[in-house]
Amino acid sequence: MNLKQFWQNFGEAAVYYPQLAQKMGGVSAAILYQILGRWLNQSSTVQCSLKEITDATGLSEAEQKLAREELKARSVLEFKLMRSQPEIYSYTLNFEQLEQLILNDSAVEKTSTVKRDPYFPPRRQPIAVSVTPHYQFSGPWRSQQQLEAFQDALLSYAKQQGYSNPGGWVFKIIDGISKGIKSPFWDEFIAEKPLGSSQKIQQEWEIEPGVPYPAFESERIQYYTHKGEPLESAVAKARSELRNPVKAKDLWEGFLRKCDRIANDALKAKKAGVETPYLPPSFSEQSTVTKASVMEKLSQLQGDSSLLEAENPPEKTLSEEEETSSDIPSLESLNNLYQSPITQNWVEEQIAKHPEWGYTIREGKVIDQYPF
Structure with a gap:
């Protein structure tokens, strides 16, 4: 064949x-x-x-x-x-x-034939990195001024939140946006909303995002005070628990069961003829401690109530203003308040707000600018 x-x-x-x-x-x-x-x-x-x-x-x-x-x-x-x-x-x-x-294998074959000196090894080839001169972040911002305004808003927000490295956090946000990562902070900035407002979630145990029901918070504070904790420590621990969604949810369910028992007992007492059934102290309305309320009490202790009136003056007619124009706090009362660390900043604010008093602060004392 x-x-x-x-x-x-x-x-x-x-x-x-x-x-x-x-x-x-x-x-x-x-x-x-x-x-x-x-x-x-x-x-x-x-x-x-x-x-x-x-x-x-x-x-x-x-x-x-x-x-x-x-x-x-x-x-x-x-x-x-x-x-x-x-x-x-x-x-x-x-x-x-x-x-x-194929190219990598060819490169390996070529380099393997090169003779090498055992005493003088070849220098390592520098890594070529392409660098763009005058690099700028690219993103949805329309101008450099808008980017800088966004950075300032982010930096202010980071400081308010107490971040340990605000500048580094701002860089991560800007860098992520420039790489195509969507950020709710930019949407809030464009909509002229406070940063972080759209990301807050109101939980069932809160009257607004981040603010728990007063009775719920008061109940947790009393729990720690009954265990012997100082009031400041009890408040810090209670608020730390209520900021934890998982922990707060479990505590909220127990609090609701307690409220249900209290309500049943109160209804039984009311049916039995009790006009005002007993409720725990945490369910009663409590006054909120503010800086203004504390300042008012401290000024009363100093025996000069005119300082508080100078901070929040009531509406007056022209004749009344002429009559009370001479109500200027004395140097002695201001110096007494200035010596206390609690009211020191307040005195500085009042002197800055009322240049007509003619007072200034020098060497840790309140003095008269026009002694004669």
Whole structure:
């Protein structure tokens, strides 16, 4: 038999690249990758069955499986089984990764032939980093002035929240926005809303975000005071608990059960003829301690109530203002208040607000600017 005719009985011959087989992990992987590359049309994805590959390459299903795993391990091929057609695979070829794989191997082969001095090792090549001159953050802001205003608002918010590194926090927010990360702080800034306002969540135990029901807070404060804690420590621990959503939710459920028992007892007492049933002290209305209330009491202790009237003067007619224009606090009373650390800042504010008094502060004392 003629040898040429003998080979023609097997049909058309297929060719593979031996060098490609070395990069792909074997002949089967190279043949599979080549046939899939020939079947590609406009996209980098091709769908075919195992039988079609077997007819085109002669690879068995086991050989195809091994070839797929070799190609996937080198990130040059991705594949998945089609749900609608269980026998059909979808293959995605990554030619960029293949090119990188070949180039890297070539670079390794070239550098391996270079002779090296054992006493003077080659210097490390510097890492080339492209730096854009005069780099600026790109983002939704329309101008540099708007960006700076946003930064100032973020910095002020970070200081109010007590962040340990406000400048670093502001950088993270700006840098994240410039990289495409959506920030609610920018939306609030554009809408001219206080920063953080849209992110506050009002919990069930709060009358507004961050402010718990007074009776609930008072109940937790009394719990710690009964355990022997000082009042300041009890307030700090109670508020710390109520700022923790998980802890506060558990305490709130227990508080509601207690309120339910108190309400039932009060209703029974009212039915029995009691006009004002007993309620715990935490359920009674309590006055709020403010800076103004404290200052008022301290000024009363000093025996001069005119200072408080100077801070919040009532509305008067012109004749009344003329009559009371001489009501200026004395140097002695102001100096007494200035010696106390609690009222020192208040005295400074009052002197700054009322230059008509003619007083100033020098060397830790309140003096008259016009002694004569």
